[in-house]
Amino acid sequence: MRTFTYTALPSRVVFGSGTVTRVREEVERLGRRRVLLLAGRHLDPRVTDGLGDLVVTRFDGAVMHTPTPVTDRALVVAEQHDVDCVVAVGGGSTTGLSKALAARAGYDQVIVPTTYAGSEVTPVLGETRDGVKTTRSGPEILPETVVYDVDLTVDLPVALxxxxxxNAMAHAVEALYSAQANPVVDGMALDAIAAVARALPRVASDPHDLGARADLLQAAWLAGTCLGGVGMGLHHKLCHTLGGSFDLPHAPTHTVVLPHAMAYNAPAVPDVMARIADAMGVPDAPGGLYDLVAGLGGPTSLAEFGFTRADIGRAAELATATPYPNPRPVTADGIARLLTDAHDGRRPG
Ligand code: NAD
Known part of the structure; x- marks a missing residue:
């Protein structure tokens, strides 16, 4: 018998094709009238057309890992225009800025994701101040509403x-062996893993395959919900360290490290790895994931991002400085070996 505690998070999700035209209705549903629009280059004109006079100002300076000086600047803009709601259209970096503003000033948020990061359904904010990335969590950080529109993802380049x-798959994998794992999260995680494994090759051969794109976006939501619902382990800790202290790119780093983190944890959770392999339709989960990424031309080595063998010792030290839950005990030597494999791009197994 399993013992668990489960808390569902109160976020409203609108999912479909063409849903971006419903952003105004969602802002009004929250009783808000003065919108700060956060968006970069990938803004669908239907968002601005639909929101019309509700947009009182715009900011397009979001960057990865949510540096606090950017939040300071965006907050000045928001306060000057007396906004009461943030609408964010973009990837995890844009969502991160929206959450940082909500954490500071309590704004309601409507998020329109254009990547599969999953941040939009978590109450977690990672911020970088003076080169150090810290994470905090709170109900005020969780966006009120997410509008998933698969149309906005069809132009996301195959590499991204x-x-x-x-990155989404990583949330699902670590949820399955989390100390807080529970049947609801298990179901979402396995569904997300299977969908990503099935849909990625289809999107690679036809990026405009709307069905495969919808599978990926739904997987992103499910995996993000896993991330918001249970604690993560070694893999997220490593990627957090590599992103925050070595400035490695977020999703590509997840892609290289995940097969190695899975291989590290596999001896402690063979049953979980078997369920993942089954969901992916491969004989061995870490090797199968590595092959999926390599077969589609994705990154397999940290060296590709400028991470060097000389960095391994410090990264292992940082990643093991404070204890955290993980199915297999985390040792500096073990992490150094893992990072060496990830640096060299070796296939696990
Ligand atoms: P990102 O938002 O920086 O986007 C990556 C790249 O994709 C950017 O160059 C962006 O311009 C481009 N892009 C986005 N949408 C596009 C589209 N539709 N078409 C073409 N290009 C597009 O990166 P990300 O991986 O989405 O998010 C990473 C950030 O999110 C990190 O800061 C990470 O820490 C954070 N994150 C936070 C959580 C959380 O729960 N707190 C979860 C996941 C990620």
Missing amino acids: TLTSAV
């Missing part, structure tokens, strides 16, 4: 699609 979808 691959790494972002593996």
